[in-house]
Amino acid sequence: MSVNIKDVARIAGVGISTVSRVINNTGIVSKATRDKVLSVVEQYNYVPNNNARNLKATQSRNIALMVKGITNPFFSNMIKEIERQVDLRGYPFMIYHVEDGTNEINAAIQLVQEKNLCGIIFMGGTYDHSEEKFRRLNIPCVLTTITAQEVDPSIFSSVIIDDLKEAYKATKYLISLGHTAIAFMAKSPFLNETTGNRRFLGYIKALEESSIPYDPQLVEDCEYSASSGFSATRRLLNKGRGVTALFAAADTIAIGAAKAVLTAGLSIPDDISIIGFDGIEMAEYYHPSLDTISQPANEIALSSVSLLFDLITGQSVNQHIVFDAVLIKRGSCKNPGMKRVF
Amino acid sequence: MSVNIKDVARIAGVGISTVSRVINNTGIVSKATRDKVLSVVEQYNYVPNNNARNLKATQSRNIALMVKGITNPFFSNMIKEIERQVDLRGYPFMIYHVEDGTNEINAAIQLVQEKNLCGIIFMGGTYDHSEEKFRRLNIPCVLTTITAQEVDPSIFSSVIIDDLKEAYKATKYLISLGHTAIAFMAKSPFLNETTGNRRFLGYIKALEESSIPYDPQLVEDCEYSASSGFSATRRLLNKGRGVTALFAAADTIAIGAAKAVLTAGLSIPDDISIIGFDGIEMAEYYHPSLDTISQPANEIALSSVSLLFDLITGQSVNQHIVFDAVLIKRGSCKNPGMKRVF
DNA sequence: TCATGTTAAGGAAACGTTTCCACAAAAAGC
């Protein structure tokens, strides 16, 4: 059994409130008393009980990150950075993972009431039609990598990229190289307001702008994983529609797609060009290295945390920050139908 | 402000303890009263405050996972499965990430006192010479993927593979193919009691058994990431020691190594054989697919959680479970110096 | 009828904090 504040007070021969004042650096305490208390704290290894603290405190200091899709390497890096940033500010931080299929914002509401949070960051998931739920949350909340478009923007913050614009950029790049049979792969491309859908809309917009007819047969719905990208690409190739380029809405998908292409005996980029999305390390170290739309993961993480703290301390009102992603060319895309000359 | 148990009691016209009995399903409550309380709970969306609960409760129900190295994809999958398993049992679950460089068990001690945990799972990190700290933890604790060898085994549990044995297996496989200049890459191979060290010892054992002299120049210390594996392999190749096979103590490293080999214009496996460790998805979808020692991640996760619950409920004493890993051959290893005939 | 047991429900203490309030002693202002 560990010591509590009462024990410390008794041992140090002071009142409970004095101990509290010392460990919280509040109020006035004489140097002598402070030193006495601190030495007892040190000696008996006293750590304040957070449950009691949070229970009493009007406002807690607990910050949570709610993530859906923890297996996506793009997310793990952001998680790490967010953790670091929150830690730097000395706030208790915990990560919660919600399973695919469960509603993340319902889970968050429960969490806020249970754990007395003072701020929450969301990563992954979908949040439209959640206006009432956001209001119920009633604490500062920042959405990263996704936004809720049909929700009153003054009740939440977001730090994102413009998925539609960036997907448009990727597709436009393929078109500029001369491709017209461009496949698209994402999770739930037809489900309104998902990330996959926004990227799909960017893809469509680029096609339309260049008067390339949209062929639904070239769009595959798949999970954000290599295995899923692999099977989606096999299905696609089997359709025999003469695809010359693949735009995968995630690097994990792109890697599975590349494997399917290479396994089929085709060459990248001579037979098929591939571009991914996110900018994970593996896309760079794949062979061939894969072109991608690289998100500024670190900036997003940094900005999310600093925005959240500004909201918590009342130094800012809700806002929506949009970062630019960068098209990184590594050679997995080229003109169609022209074998590379060595 | 959300409703509390007192509000519910008042609105339902019953006592506080009755509400508590209803929501916890303890003691005797008449059907009529129960229904009345539940309808109020439903209507006012009452969620018990966990801080108060934990504060009062002799034994909490909080379970934490402490992970070091969240960016390793091998870990993310295990995290997901552990989360699922704990959730299934209805216990609150939180994930904590400790940064490289911080002591995970010190962080855990603080956490246990702060959050009133009833059980903890460790993933990654090192735990030797922590006997006193384990005792201080004083709650059931399960180490996954790593064990503390110099600590009294009765004060903690572990669910692991035998790193030395499996690394021996990998090295032996390369030797059996005819390789003698076998490089080894891991994180901290010379730092006692790390995972990297155990795998290094397995590598050494296999070499010794086959009377292959150990060449320290063939061992590279690197992080568990593709970029780190890439630069380590460049260093290695630049030494010009005629390496024909590479054993990377992690698939992430193996992928970086493969890229370095391919970038140097060499072929896998014709010029250099590569075998990794862990069994992550990316190793399979790399091109060429990489051989690996595949850990039974799911079984480890399942077994860790079920063991932890047995410990919490007193149905078991501390034990140490060792799973077997599997050598998966995908073609990235072959005899040295014999170009493949097509 | 009376003792006993069972079912149902409420009151109140306790968990470990923070914080408001009270109070004493010392310092300061006149």
Place this chain on the structure above:
DNA sequence: GCTTTTTGTGGAAACGTTTCCTTAACATGA
């Protein structure tokens, strides 16, 4: 030398639960 302020400290209420203890009503068995 008196009031007023400042400094330093302790007591106790409150946070929202759980749980032990008590009480009350009612049924049971002799």
